[in-house]
Amino acid sequence: MAEPAFSLRTSDRLRRRQLVSRAMGAVAVGAALLAVAVLAIVVISVAHRGAGALNLDFFTQSQAQGFNPNGGGVLFAIVGSAVLVGIATLIALPLGVLVAIFISELAPPHLARIARMALDITNGIPTIVIGIFVFTMLMAIHGQQSAIAGSLALAIIMLPLVARATEEVLLLVPSSLREASLALGVSRWRTTLQVVVPSALGGILTGTTLAIARAAGETAPLLFLTSLGVSSHADANPFHPLQSLTLVIFTYFDVPALQTKAWAAAFVLMCFVLFTSLAAKLALARYRKKLGG
Amino acid sequence: MEAIRTKIEVAGAGLRPVVGERQAVFEARDVSVFYGDQLAIDNVNIDIYQHLITAIIGPSGCGKSTFIRTLNRMTDLVPGARLSGQVRYRGIDLYGPGVDAVEVRRRIGMVFQKPNPFPKSIYDNVAYGLRILGMRNGLDERVERALRSAALWDEVKDRLGDTALGLSGGQQQRLCIARAIAVEPEVILFDEPASALDPISTSAIEDLMHELKRDYTLVIVTHNMQQAARVADMTAFFGLEVAPDESRRGVLVEYDETEKIFTNPSDKRTEDYITGRFG
Numbered sequence: 001m002a003e004p005a006f007s008l009r010t011s012d013r014l015r016r017r018q019l020v021s022r023a024m025g026a027v028a029v030g031a032a033l034l035a036v037a038v039l040a041i042v043v044i045s046v047a048h049r050g051a052g053a054l055n056l057d058f059f060t061q062s063q064a065q066g067f068n069p070n071g072g073g074v075l076f077a078i079v080g081s082a083v084l085v086g087i088a089t090l091i092a093l094p095l096g097v098l099v100a101i102f103i104s105e106l107a108p109p110h111l112a113r114i115a116r117m118a119l120d121i122t123n124g125i126p127t128i129v130i131g132i133f134v135f136t137m138l139m140a141i142h143g144q145q146s147a148i149a150g151s152l153a154l155a156i157i158m159l160p161l162v163a164r165a166t167e168e169v170l171l172l173v174p175s176s177l178r179e180a181s182l183a184l185g186v187s188r189w190r191t192t193l194q195v196v197v198p199s200a201l202g203g204i205l206t207g208t209t210l211a212i213a214r215a216a217g218e219t220a221p222l223l224f225l226t227s228l229g230v231s232s233h234a235d236a237n238p239f240h241p242l243q244s245l246t247l248v249i250f251t252y253f254d255v256p257a258l259q260t261k262a263w264a265a266a267f268v269l270m271c272f273v274l275f276t277s278l279a280a281k282l283a284l285a286r287y288r289k290k291l292g293g
Numbered sequence: 294m295e296a297i298r299t300k301i302e303v304a305g306a307g308l309r310p311v312v313g314e315r316q317a318v319f320e321a322r323d324v325s326v327f328y329g330d331q332l333a334i335d336n337v338n339i340d341i342y343q344h345l346i347t348a349i350i351g352p353s354g355c356g357k358s359t360f361i362r363t364l365n366r367m368t369d370l371v372p373g374a375r376l377s378g379q380v381r382y383r384g385i386d387l388y389g390p391g392v393d394a395v396e397v398r399r400r401i402g403m404v405f406q407k408p409n410p411f412p413k414s415i416y417d418n419v420a421y422g423l424r425i426l427g428m429r430n431g432l433d434e435r436v437e438r439a440l441r442s443a444a445l446w447d448e449v450k451d452r453l454g455d456t457a458l459g460l461s462g463g464q465q466q467r468l469c470i471a472r473a474i475a476v477e478p479e480v481i482l483f484d485e486p487a488s489a490l491d492p493i494s495t496s497a498i499e500d501l502m503h504e505l506k507r508d509y510t511l512v513i514v515t516h517n518m519q520q521a522a523r524v525a526d527m528t529a530f531f532g533l534e535v536a537p538d539e540s541r542r543g544v545l546v547e548y549d550e551t552e553k554i555f556t557n558p559s560d561k562r563t564e565d566y567i568t569g570r571f572g
Contacts, residue, residue, distance in 0.1 A: 176409040180469070183367065184422035184476055185399025194425065199412055 046270065050263030058264060062234035063243060074265050076234050080242035081272065084147050084226070085216050087238055088154035093208055095155075096162025097197070103163070104170040105192050116167070123160035130156050131221030138225075145226055147242040153221035158211035165207020169200040202284050209280040213273040219246040245269040311526050311550045315342040318480060318510045319364055323378035326359050326368060333359045334543040336378070339529055346502055346511045348525030348551065350518055352566065355531040356543025357514040361482050363387075364512065365401035366394040399426065402473035406485040408465035410457035410472075415449050418457045418468055422476040435475060442508075443471035444501050463494025470501065474509075481505065483513040487520065499524050518567055521551065528554040530563045 010018075061073030099119070103112045134153040139145070173196050181191040197204070226241040235242060245265050252262035319341040326333045334356035341347050341364075349357045362368045363380055366387060380387045387397055410418050419436045422428075428435065436453075440446040445467040449460070457468055466486060473481055483502070487495040502511055502524050515521050521528050532546040547560045558564045 174409070176405060176407060177411060179367070179370070179403075179405060180409040180411065180472075181421070182370065182395075183365065183398055183403035183405075184426075184472065185395055185397075186422065186425050187395050190425055194421070195411055 043270065046263055046267050050260060050265070050267040053260040053264035054267065058261070059268075063248070074245065074248055074261075074268060076236065077243040077245050077248040077265065078268065078272070079236045080147065080226075081216060081244040081246070081269070083236060083238050083242060084150050084154060084222070084244055085212055087148065087151035088158055088215050089208065089212055091151065091155035092158035092162050092211065096159050096207075096211075097166050097204060099159070099163040100166035100170055101192055101197070103167045105188070105196065116164075119160040119163050122156070123164070126220075127153075127157055127218055128220040131223065131225060134221065135224050145224070145241040147226050147238040147240065150222045150226040150242070150244075151238070153225055154215040154218060157218060157221070158215050161211035161214060162204075162207050165210065166200065166204045169203025169207075170196060172203070173199045201287060205280050205284050209277045212276050216269065216273055216276070217246060219250055222247055223250075245272065311345065312342050315345065317341065318343050318383060319512075320381040320384075321360075321363070321378070322381070324360070324363060324380055325377045326356070326363060327375045327377075328371065329373045332540065332542045334531075335534070337545045339545060339548055341510070341512060342527065343510050344506055344508075345526040346506050346513060346524050347527045347529065348521035349512065349514045349529045349531060350516075350521045350566075351531030351543070351546075352533055353516075354541065354543070355533045357531050358484055359543065360531070361484055361512055361514045364480070364482055365398050365403055367398070367403065369394050399476060400478050401480045401482065402476065402478035403482045403484065404466070404469050404473055404486045407489050408462055408469050410460070410465050410468050412456065412458055414454050415457050415460070415468060416453040419471050419475045422472060426476055428476065439471040439475035440468075442474050442505070443467045444497065444504070445471055461494070463490050463497060466490060466494065466498060467501065470498075470505075474505075478509070480510045480512065483511065485514050485516060488516055495520070518555075522555050525551045527551060530554060530558075530560075530566065532562050532566070 058073045059078075060075055062076045063072045063074065099115065103115050107115060130153050134149055134156070138149045138152065177195050177199060178191055181195045182188065186194075222244055226244070226247075245268060248265045249262045249269070252258040252265065317340040319339070321337050321339045321341075324337040325335050337360060349361060351357050359368065363376060364382075364387075368374045368376060376388060382397070382401070385392065411421060413421065416436055419439050420432055423432060423435055437446060437450075440449065445464060448464060449455075449468075457465065460468060466489075470481070470486075487498050490498065499520065502513070505511060506526075513521075513524065527548065528551040529548040530546045531543050533541050534544050535541050547554065547558055547563045549559070553559075554563060555567055558567065
């Protein structure tokens with residue numbers, strides 16, 4: 001039998017291509033590992049450094065007044081954070097969803113473009129600027145610091161995140177569903193409310209969770225809106241200035257004796273964010289299961 | 294009601310004409326639709342009669358779907374779409390001043406090419422329109438009646454709470470028909486209702502249409518000529534006309550009783566199309 005005129009063995013060119021391919025694959029895996037490693041290192045070192053202060057008292061006591069080297073617990077910082085972020089979410093979520101509905105369902109294309117750009121710019125404003133702005137505007141009227149003012153600043157930070165995430169999922173809702181509802185003689189608004197938004201609930205929830213995580217971690221806009229002049233460390237009234245986890249980290253870290261507690265508070269904050277996103281995922285999974293889709 | 298039923302049976306027995314003294318539900322007069330500058334259908338004139346099934350056939354891009362969507366103002370939803378001429382529904386100009394598209398669509402229902410159930414339960418899919426339109430009394434009975442009319446009740450009665458997305462394509466399409474029937478329209482428009490379905494589901498939908506024409510006026514757009522021949526009393530053939538500047542527009546070539554269209558068409562273009570020489 002004659003030798004065939006071609007070879008099916010690996011040629012040099014192919015060997016080189018395979019090498020490049022393998023190298024690029026390795027780089028990609030490395031980058032992924034690095035990302036996970038950074039997270040792991042941060043979580044582990046925060047937990048490790050804060051571990052000494054993580055006991056029952058830390059969670060059940062309020063902060064000590066003045067410069068007590070003991071420092072006390074973070075109960076009301078947790079409560080304050082929850083109040084601040086909770087009120088901010090109550091403002092930003094409905095507003096953000098409405099803005100998204102305007103952009104994706106109602107606005108003519110050129111207005112939608114302008115609104116989208118405005119949101120992106122808002123998203124880019126440094127949070128300290130938002131803090132100063134709310135401080136000047138609100139203090140002038142209200143005359144005193146309050147958690148509400150802090151929540152307002154956080155809501156401004158959350159709004160573009162919620163709106164943009166929602167808008168993107170609204171665009172993914174198939175137009176055949178809108179048609180189905182409109183063809184039944186249902187108005188556009190009812191269709192949006194009853195068909196489009198529920199179909200996009202998953203994305204809205206994800207966007208809101210991200211925004212909550214972002215707001216919970218904000219310090220800058222809170223500094224002069226709710227932290228300066230905190231008179232009581234055991235308060236949950238949103239009309240008073242309240243403590244928050246980020247502010248506790250900020251103030252404790254300055255005092256060498258309280259640094260362990262600052263780490264512990266940081267750990268609590270991370271868990272807060274983690275639980276929020278887990279809860280949202282769980283709620284979503286349950287909702288999806290109900291729909292069977 | 295009795296009189297009409299008798300007339301249909303007489304018509305079915307082969308006595309002509311099919312239309313007889315039937316009332317025209319739709320009268321389209323010089324209807325042209327533009328998408329931006331593009332003329333999609335040109336000067337369509339047609340009467341569509343009560344309690345008949347009217348099929349609209351023709352090659353792709355001839356404006357069949359565009360035309361059927363003018364009948365319940367779904368054309369409004371296309372940005373840049375414009376209509377000239379008149380579409381009269383029981384004598385009222387659908388595009389006249391003060392006519393609300395939402396009200397129009399409540400009376401003139403539509404079933405689409407791809408089954409599009411809501412991601413809700415089977416029950417809620419049918420109840421959706423009823424709840425929103427305020428037809429809440431006897432909701433359960435209304436839902437059951439609609440599902441029975443759509444020949445779906447026996448298959449789903451034990452799992453009304455299950456998601457509609459778990460149904461087969463054919464069942465989903467019948468659910469969409471039930472959803473349309475539930476709000477008690479007078480006309481149901483079918484935009485290629487079986488083109489995404491297998492032959493068995495298709496035949497179920499066709500049988501269903503025969504049942505439905507007793508109570509409703511039906512208009513169906515279809516790609517499938519055999520389907521038109523099987524279900525329709527009247528058939529309109531839309532063709533493509535190429536203008537000197539190469540732009541294409543849909544025109545109504547011929548409209549007649551289905552049997553005439555398929556056995557003895559008056560227009561050469563119809564004959565070419567149904568004998569497969571074109572399209």
